[in-house]
Amino acid sequence: MVKPNIWEFIGQGAKMNGCDPAAYEQARVDVLNALPGKLTGYDCPICKNKGAVYVLREMEIVSRPCECLTVRQVNAMLEKSGVSEALKQKTLGNFIAKKGWQQTILEKANAFIEDDSALGFALLGQVGCGKTHICIGIVNALLAKGIPAMYMPYREEISVLKKTQLDESFGERMDWLKRVKYLYIDDLFKGKINDSDISLMFEIINDRYLNNRPILVSCEKNIDELREIDEAIASRIYEMCGKYRINIARDDMKNQRMKS
Numbered sequence: 001m002v003k004p005n006i007w008e009f010i011g012q013g014a015k016m017n018g019c020d021p022a023a024y025e026q027a028r029v030d031v032l033n034a035l036p037g038k039l040t041g042y043d044c045p046i047c048k049n050k051g052a053v054y055v056l057r058e059m060e061i062v063s064r065p066c067e068c069l070t071v072r073q074v075n076a077m078l079e080k081s082g083v084s085e086a087l088k089q090k091t092l093g094n095f096i097a098k099k100g101w102q103q104t105i106l107e108k109a110n111a112f113i114e115d116d117s118a119l120g121f122a123l124l125g126q127v128g129c130g131k132t133h134i135c136i137g138i139v140n141a142l143l144a145k146g147i148p149a150m151y152m153p154y155r156e157e158i159s160v161l162k163k164t165q166l167d168e169s170f171g172e173r174m175d176w177l178k179r180v181k182y183l184y185i186d187d188l189f190k191g192k193i194n195d196s197d198i199s200l201m202f203e204i205i206n207d208r209y210l211n212n213r214p215i216l217v218s219c220e221k222n223i224d225e226l227r228e229i230d231e232a233i234a235s236r237i238y239e240m241c242g243k244y245r246i247n248i249a250r251d252d253m254k255n256q257r258m259k260s
């Protein structure tokens, strides 16, 4: 049996309706646009998950990339970024800056995002004053702009790295930590620290330092305490973060967690 040709079928319909050739071509475009595609992760009402939209240009059917491709790229980056659903909700826009020093931090964060030459942003000191919220807010803002950024929760990541040091995945993981455009290290040197923790962190931070790849750091230790742990790491953080290095003095009044 001969399969009915959909174009002839539409053409006959168009002819029967006395349609002009433009209407016939448009009918073909409509059929193409209605076909479902195979892209996953985001349900696009415009291209029906084909990633392309068909249009008529001077009586010729041409396709253009659908705008959902940008959304899909950002989603893919978010998945690779390590930013969980809960952390995605923390933005600079919803950081509540009640006091002057919080306002200063927020202003620095916004300036950092706009500063293409900035190589680092560090919030050091004081426990529980919203350091992670601000830094993850920067990461989310960068991702929203389509700039690859990665969230590295120090304690979890360092334990994974040490456990997998002999695995094939180790090199790939280290490469990603070294090469991603922006890397946010959360709670650096939290907990007990040994030589292998220091040497892994030095490898990552030094590689980024040598290649001008920005870092964001939040840490409960101040720069002098970091120096006591490792002079080389501390001096690189100090230099990379420059004017975006903020030390929050220890003062229980600043502890947001204690208030709530």
Ligand SMILES: [Zn+2]
Residues within 6 Å of the ligand: 044, 045, 046, 047, 048, 049, 050, 051, 052, 066, 067, 068, 069
């Ligand atoms: Zn689409």
